Amino acid sequence: MQVLILLTLLFPLLSAPMARTVARRVEPRRATWLLTAAALLLAGTSCGALGLIVLAELVRIPAFARFGHLSLDVIAAGQFPSPWTAAPAGVLFGAAVFATGAFALRRARALGDARRHARELPGVGELVVTGDVAADAYTVPGRPGRIVVSTGMLDVLDEGGRSALLAHERAHLASRHHWFTAGARLAAAANPLVRPLATAVEYGVERWADEAAAAAVGDRRLVAQAIARAAVAAKATRPHRSVGAVLGAVLPEGRGWGGRHKQDTLAGAGPVPRRVAALLAPAPRAGLPATALCLFVLGIAALCALQAADHLQDVLEFARVKLR
Template structure:
């Protein structure tokens, strides 16, 4: 039960205080790729800890035997202890029920999130096929629309869409910068991370960490796409382009250069933070590895302890 308590305590603490830790000192804005990985790993770590706690209740730990006969006897003993005593069946069935329910609930929301956006993208692709024209030089689709608009549609029918208003208000270099931003989304498959974050947040809206990730992951991916575009184009040029397309209404299943965070991103482009140092990146990587490994370590600790007690004999 110690491992179960530790896993549940870890899940509660990370789920409640994780957003404060991940937002501390704005380090994710200085390294958005690392930030996205941290948010997603932390969310998976919370869910994994609860699932492992349920499995531990269902699978009691026994000492590792030396021989085959001991192994068979231990298995028989484990089954008897697990099913003949009164408290164990309740705890075991509860653990299986909780773990299975979380897995199915999460998987259902993931399938729904990816399935819904896939259907929306197919419908949008059919609509674009009727109203848009391909601009060969830009490798983009152009739609007749007065308002400056730029977005990309990921997935099987991936494409970048520009409005005629965007082409009229942006100069050639600004158009190239916007296209670089959108191609960064497509190349990085950012929609996968966004759909996963949305699915986790919708499945467990009461968990502060998962709820906050629904807005933080898309925001950080926009910063990441800005950084990729800024390596190829002048930051001032990109910032000016973002201001122009900031008010464009992007379809729900698409990723756009504008949006509600555009003005904040413009400030970041014009007054960029120093990137994380190599030591800070290494520290962040170690922290993410710990988030992934700690639930497994807590769950495996009773089995490792039993194995060492049985096989490692230390002189008294």
């Protein structure tokens, strides 16, 4: 059991190489699904392993053993982690639970604010054009979701560029990309080691939207040019957003939550040059080898966690039967 728990706790260390491999070699839509699932699974299994360490130590306490009708002799013979690991595991587990709950609460409030903001925007259509001279474009999730574009952004794009921009933002809404980024960031709140995966998911939804826009307008080069022009204009004007930024409608310049610049954990250039280069290259392939490798690693991580939990359950059941 000790080895299984240790392996489960070590698997999140593979987050950075996994993020680099999948983001580079796997088609964006599939990569986003895969990276989000990886972040949630690795964070969940590692937090579960910490919980198993805490539980294994609690059942050694006579009061808890009597409450659960467990035999201390059987429990003592079980291959449980060292008692010295219980205290740090308990602290880490408690911190993970607190951080996850706090993030979920903040995100729920932000989502509620976004829904209200979407209802309060003028007009009844999907598109809202503001009179701001600052170049800005973002989506607001809601029922219905809205696309907000400033006149400053529209002025720097030609007709084809505007079509590409709107197709990009529609892809964010249609595919509900805010749920992918929220899930990945929730996992990162539980276990900071999976932050590279969360950052890769935020880049992945942008690439997903880029490819959707290219398919919609039928011209990859046109989308690449629109991204480059929009990024330059947005960087020059640096518009301030409140609700839109909180909900992760990522601008073409690749900014993150709250309008703050994030360090891209993937090797190479920044997100905008890489997105432009990807659009100027041939359409991405499915990336089956990288997908299979990632799924294999995730399967092993899940198996280790399940085996550790199953071992603890078997010992506790045997201890209860033995007592009887």
